[in-house]
Amino acid sequence: MEPNASNNMQPDNCLEITPMEVHKVVPPPHRSTIQKLKSRLKETFFPDDPLLQFKRQPLGTKWILAAQYVFPILQWGPNYSFKLFKSDIVSGLTIASLAIPQGISYAKLASLPPIVGLYSSFVPPLVYAVLGSSRDLAVGPVSIASLILGSMLRQEVSPINDPLLFLQLAFSSTFFAGLFQASLGLLRLGFIIDFLSKAILIGFMAGAAVIVSLQQLKSLLGITHFTKQMGLVPVLSSAFHNINEWSWQTILMGFCFLVFLLLARHVSMRKPKLFWVSAGAPLVSVILSTILVFAFKAQHHGISVIGKLQEGLNPPSWNMLHFHGSNLGLVIKTGLVTGIISLTEGIAVGRTFAALKNYQVDGNKEMMAIGLMNVIGSATSCYVTTGAFSRSAVNHNAGAKTAVSNVVMSVTVMVTLLFLMPLFQYTPNVVLGAIIVTAVIGLIDFPAACQIWKIDKFDFVVMLCAFFGVIFISVQDGLAIAVAISIFKILLQVTRPKTLILGNIPGTDIFRNLHHYKDATRIPGFLILSIEAPINFANTTYLKERIVRWINEYETEEDIKKQSSIRFLILDLSAVSAIDTSGVSLFKDLKKAVENKGVELVLVNPVGEVLEKLLRADDARDIMGPDTLYLTVGEAVAALSSTMKGQSSSNV
């Protein structure tokens, strides 16, 4: 350590450790393969350790805890009070006033009869109130899942020519979506939705918002012959090719209500206390526009209306589910895509509000709740439902305390279904279009996109891919492309791991990246590298090439500076969390390669698993002699420097 010793003014330099003080690298305590497999499986599937609370409890308590685990209502139900109910009834009525017009609108987005949207706002919230663990989630149909369900089914079956089959396929898709969601939860494979990163979701939602808004051009402009495609180009060309069908009455009405709704939204965003302004606006619009149409008999002047709706509660639909036949593939595919998308939305919303109010939402449990809700829904004339972003926010702002607000909403929808359906006969479609546009505009998150641009350019590219993929290709393909790029990035990180060159921070035994800490200095005769990734088949070739290049570059520089050549190559393995058989042979190859250059390979701090595997290799002794394995870089440098000194003095 001569070169730094001169710079070093501190009396006791930690680096000056005598060889006696060097700490041994020991293999980790022995565990059998079964034990390892068990702990690996536990980490993979039960990272949250759901059984922790059951430990050290008497049997009776265990049963109660288990029942509470399955039915969260048993957890909060017994402590439910009138005070909580007062809050829940206000928020429940508020979201009901939003859920009724949105339910009708979203059902139309999915090419389903409007009443199915209301059915879907009645049964699923009741199921969720019993099974769900989020207190803020407002359950019902949502825009994106409706859009995807409709667009995927329309590719094969026409909702106009064959409405019954279309309805059957929608219910069947809902069944498979629920089945898939529940199985993900049951098999604890919830991490699959983690592959939809924040960047993907922001791009995807913005793209979906654009697509959904464009679809509303049909009702906003009053066009009757509209394209069935979803992309930006065909929709716009269809809208402008049918300019003769535009109805000024519809456009005027749509424009007025759109301005009203957007203004209401703006007020609520400015002052969160006035949440009821935007929450009530859709219902007010529906009532107002219905009265207007009724008063002026506007349905005869080019304004299309919903028309007669059936009264009564959800009819059973289990006999309508398709479990075989030619459409089974389509139904399963649609169920998978809508299932995963709606699950992502539901879980994300649940987690967001849980974090705000500081309680836990168990992802896998939520998946089972949402899945079961959709399976039951598919048997009672409901289509895919989940926790909606916009309505949950309103629910939260309106002061919801428990899932009882969902029950209140559900009862309100029930009353509507039983007694108020005739009132919707004259509701114009254009208002429903305006309500959808206002709802989905909130899905475009510009500030988050800017933040992503600032932090990570690659994530921004992924976001753009999702966005443009959705608006120009298709909703599913845009999503698939973005996920593929994200996974490719992860694989690229694994294939091209970072290797950092370390230098000593003078006066300490700390070694840090030379290119980051400018005061760190090289130690002559040593090349110290830190490998920052698990070593496996995908990167051994690269690592070997890269390390040899580090040596070559270093020697070229040393030639110029006329310094001594490298004697030791120290690899800091602290960050190598795992290794496989290819990785083990890397060290063998590397040792051979550097020995030809007269350099000795020294390993520092391999973690337990890596050390075990290195030791298990046939030629372990070759790779790791007693002088080539150290616990810290500092100790390795100190010990090897003293042997170097010893050798050079004996040579003299």
Next chain:
Amino acid sequence: MEPNASNNMQPDNCLEITPMEVHKVVPPPHRSTIQKLKSRLKETFFPDDPLLQFKRQPLGTKWILAAQYVFPILQWGPNYSFKLFKSDIVSGLTIASLAIPQGISYAKLASLPPIVGLYSSFVPPLVYAVLGSSRDLAVGPVSIASLILGSMLRQEVSPINDPLLFLQLAFSSTFFAGLFQASLGLLRLGFIIDFLSKAILIGFMAGAAVIVSLQQLKSLLGITHFTKQMGLVPVLSSAFHNINEWSWQTILMGFCFLVFLLLARHVSMRKPKLFWVSAGAPLVSVILSTILVFAFKAQHHGISVIGKLQEGLNPPSWNMLHFHGSNLGLVIKTGLVTGIISLTEGIAVGRTFAALKNYQVDGNKEMMAIGLMNVIGSATSCYVTTGAFSRSAVNHNAGAKTAVSNVVMSVTVMVTLLFLMPLFQYTPNVVLGAIIVTAVIGLIDFPAACQIWKIDKFDFVVMLCAFFGVIFISVQDGLAIAVAISIFKILLQVTRPKTLILGNIPGTDIFRNLHHYKDATRIPGFLILSIEAPINFANTTYLKERIVRWINEYETEEDIKKQSSIRFLILDLSAVSAIDTSGVSLFKDLKKAVENKGVELVLVNPVGEVLEKLLRADDARDIMGPDTLYLTVGEAVAALSSTMKGQSSSNV
């Protein structure tokens, strides 16, 4: 640091750093996005820095170096001596004696006319001698690529009913294989072949060896009506259902030559000096068996022979290539699969012998050489060729010094093509079958499989999947399944990164895994975790849950031991090599979550890129205050302990 101070008998404890000595974590030197992109691209595509040698050279030298880079023959050609030639001629003749019978056999394996195998041993070696950088590679057709080419094309076109089309498709596939290989090299995407790990290759090769050997049952048993399928089950059932077709003369002859060839192989394996025994055995068998058939007119007694072969050199075949039409998809797919498989074999063989003789083989350059060789081959009646395992080993043992041994082999094959073809008329197919079986048995590597079982159980499973996938499903699917499992493992590692709990090794400022180093001790009030993976969208949810669980578990244990509760959560980020936007928000969420438990979040040693992205977040100051970012765990613990002491004394 009180609890350890008592155990610590050393006079100067490094952990007792006064707060003044704490080292600052500084952001890395600024680099623009373009600079970062450039260095990232360089690391990804030019890890070996091929332009390093051009630096600081005069222009003339640069031109010479460039020419040598493209044509390695210019590098070793000028220094070529008669002494080297003597070695090369011996090794060249040796591999020729192996290449001629193997060429004929492998062409039959691919359902191609036997002469195509000889054509393919003539042109490609000449091309490789000019372009290739390996000195030991013996170029020609190989068993696995022949098997795949044949089996993939046979699925669509019958080589018996439509031999001309089959031949055209084989050449076209060769063209696309070469094009694909050369583009991989040119675009520097060579890392794609790294995804075929050693474990996959061992399983795959063993499976392919079984499949290839089973195919030889046709010629070894003398069956005329044999299945066209490849799997274990159909082939065995076909062999035993046609028991009436078995010919005892063929079986006897096959058995004798198989025993002879295996004995020769055994001798050479025992004594590498006697390499010529196994190298010459196939040619001896061919000559002997041909004489036997000719002498006894055995072709009339149930022994099938090759028959008349055309004389003359490779006819041009560029007019036979298919660039459009209904078979284009098949041809491209076949080209891709055989291209990547033969590339893997060629590169692996080249690297193995380069490592033995201590010279460098540039992967991307080799890909271009092999690719160009196949493109030129496809225009001169050759099918897919690469560097063969078995023949390269013989070449190396026979003392090959340069690629001239390939030229010698090529000339020998040329002489054969021009003058000796009539001699092969009576060569029996059963001997060719015996030669193939002997060659592919060497591909089954039991010791390597045992080694994999010892080191890494998961790799062993991957190997078994490749093996059973190949023998029971199909060659391509077996390979695809094994690659998919390997990639899934990598993704699982990323999704479920390790978190280690660190403890202090008494008497030092070293912190290591508590579950690995049993003498490491916890420091009361601190929970120190090390995260061992890049933090990204795929693992943020897991990491948050897991870290919260660490805190809960730790507090449960502390409750029992009646120790003080956690005050600080220290996250050692040394091993976090990268982060994305989701990762940045993890720290925000985590800070909120632990603050609710009265715990402060402290970060230690984020690497340059991670630190930069954390600082760029809008609320960077929230995450990283002045007291929550340290350079080492030791310094963090020392500094925070002193503030704890200060607080508790001021409270008193």
